[in-house]
Amino acid sequence: MSDLLSDNTETNQAIPFRFTRLYVTLLIVLAALLTIGQILTQWRLSAVQDELWIIRYAALQRHQSQQIVKQALQLADPSERTNFTYNVAELRQVFPKFEKYHLQVRQGRVPDHDIAIPNSDSIQQLYNGIRPQFEAFQRSVRQLMTLQQPDEINQPVMQASLRLLLANEKPFLEKMDGIVREYTGELRTKLTRLQVIEFYLYGISIAVLIGIGVWIFRPAARKLxxxxxxxxxxxxxxTAANRELLNVNKSLKETRQKLFEATKEQYERQIDEQKLRTSYLIAGQEDERKRLSRELHDGLGQMLTAIKLQIEGLEAGMKRSMAVPATGNEPVALPVYARNISNLKKLVTQTIQETRTISNNLMPTVLSDFGIVPALKMLAENDRSDQVDVTFETNLAAATPRWDKNVEIMLYRVAQEAVSNAVRHAYPSHVHIELIEREKFIHLLVTDDGRGFRLDEHRLTASTNGRIPSQGLHNMHERAKLLNGKLKITSVPGKGTKIQISIPYQMQSAHYDAN
Structure with missing residues (x-):
């Protein structure tokens, strides 16, 4: 077989095929031998365990017979008269077990453990030889179990039963010892036979292993x-080619690393440029809001106030004219004009108030003068109405130092946009603004109990139409990114919306330019 495996004329496929077939065949033989040995061993061990139960019950006969004789002698002992009832009860309890076990073991059965092993002819002859002693035990003990009073033991019948029991005790024990020895000898013979079979199986297994080494591993080692x-x-x-490949690979890695660093630098530069453009755009928006606020307040507001004063002067003059009695036949229509002028004055007053509100929304003076906490408090008060209750809460002290200008403007604009969106679109009954400083982070939360919306639908609208579904949400997100903050929106239809923005910020005093 080794020559066959080392034949150089064989193809590369034939050698592995034959090698594998021989290896598998020997392994199957070895596995079959081990399996047979294991099955045989387990079967014999199971049989041995059953036979051990038989031997145990047979050996138990000696102990039970001695206990029966002991109880019988105590019945005849005058000093045990006080325990007479107990001794009779013990005798009536032990003897049925003794009788049952003897009859079962004689037939090779242990019903309690579902064991049935036929006795050999030699053991059956021994059981036939012990039958007279066992029957003598039966007659004498059954007679003794009929005792009712201690004095009845002195009757001739009871004394004869007691003598019969004592006369058969020793022969019964000797013959039961012979039966147990015979059981043990037969079991030892079976175990010896099992050892011989195991030895043969072991020898065959060793031979198979030697065959595997000679016919498989030695040719395989030569081939190896x-x-x-x-x-x-x-x-x-x-090796030389690998060195060249390593050098080329090293050059490729260096080139790739340089390309990656250049791409990363370009991407970071683009991000920074985008942030800078966005920052400039938002700063321009804030400046424009500030300019429009000043023009509305200083220009249009003053002109509207002047108009109101002129109307009030005209109204006062008309009232004085109404006090002079009319002459001639001219009709008096001054009351109608007075009502129109009064309505005009109310309209101008409302226009002045709306102009002030718009100017304050564009750039509230309380934000630039006093800071974010008073500004948010005034925002909640101004947006409160009969339909919507807007509340504000913070854990910051009233004397908190001013923060950076960009931080205060960003927080105010986000809160303003969130409250405006809630009031216009969600129809809530309550909007809660909360400003918290915790673990070097500033958290702004705007929560409403409105009708809410599905965030996935907004994302789907954005991806389908190629635009942002809510410009306000986009502005919030961009403002948060400029300050390295995070914007989180939680909304459930019918259960309201929660907008939370968190920015890292060290609480310290910062210069604020109010111009």
């Missing part, structure tokens, strides 16, 4: 040495 020699030669040929 040849293959290793070829691999060493091939390795020496590929």
């Amino acid at each position: 040495r040849q293959t290793i020699a070829q691999l060493i030669e091939a390795e020496s040929q590929t």
Whole structure:
């Protein structure tokens, strides 16, 4: 077989096929031998366990017979008269077990453990030889179990039963010892036979292993040495190529690293440029809001106030004219004009108030003068109405130092946009603004109990139409990114919306330009 495996004329496919077939065949033989040995061993061990139960019950007969004799002698002992009832009860309890076990073991059965093993002819002859002693036990003990009073033991019948019991005790014990020895000898013979079979199986298994070593591993080792020699030669040929490949790979890694760093630098630069453009855009928006606020307050507001004063002067003059009695036949229509002028004055007053509100929304003076906490408190008061209750809560002290200008403007604009969106679109009954400083972070939360919306639908609208579904939400997100903050929106239809923005910020005093 080794010559067959080392034949150089064989193809590369034939050698592995034959090698594998021989290896599998020997393994199957070895597995079959081990399986047979295991099955045989387990079967014999199970049989041995059953026989051990039989032997145990047989040996138990000696102990039970001695206990029966002991109880019978105590019945005849005058000093045990006080325990007469107990001794009779013990005798009536032990003897039925003794009788049952003896009859079962005689037939080779242990019903309590579902065991049935036929006795051999020699053991059956021993049981036939012990039958007279066992029957003598039965007659004498059954007679003694009829005792009712201690004095009845002195009757001739009871004394004869007691003598019969004592006369058969020793022969019964000797014959039961013989039965147990016979059981033990037969079991030892079976175990010896099992040892011989196991030894033969072990020898065959060793022979199979030797065959595997001689017919498989030795030719395989020879082939392996040849293959290793070829691999060493091939390795020496590929070492130089590997060095060249390593050098090329190193150059590629360096080039790729440089390209990655350049791409990363370009991307970071684009991000910074985008942030800078967005910052400039938002700063321009704030400046424009401030300019419009001043123009509305200083220009249009003053002109509207002047108009109101002129109307009030005209109204006062008309009232004075109404006090002079009319002459001639001219009709008096001054009351109608007075009502129109009064309505005009109310309209101008409302226009002045609306102009002030718009100016305050564009750039509230309380934000630039007093800071974010008073500004948010005034925002809640101004947006409160009969339909919507807007509340504000903070854990910041009233004397909190001013923060950075950009931080205060960003927080105010986010709160303003969130409250405006809630009032216009969610129809809530309550909006709660909360400003918290915790663990070097500033958290702004705007919560409403309105009708809410589905966030996935807004994302789907944005991806389908190619635009942002809510410009206000986009502005909040961009403002948060400029300060390295995080914007989180939680909304459930019918259960309201919660907008939370968190920015890292060290609580300290900061210069604020109010111009």
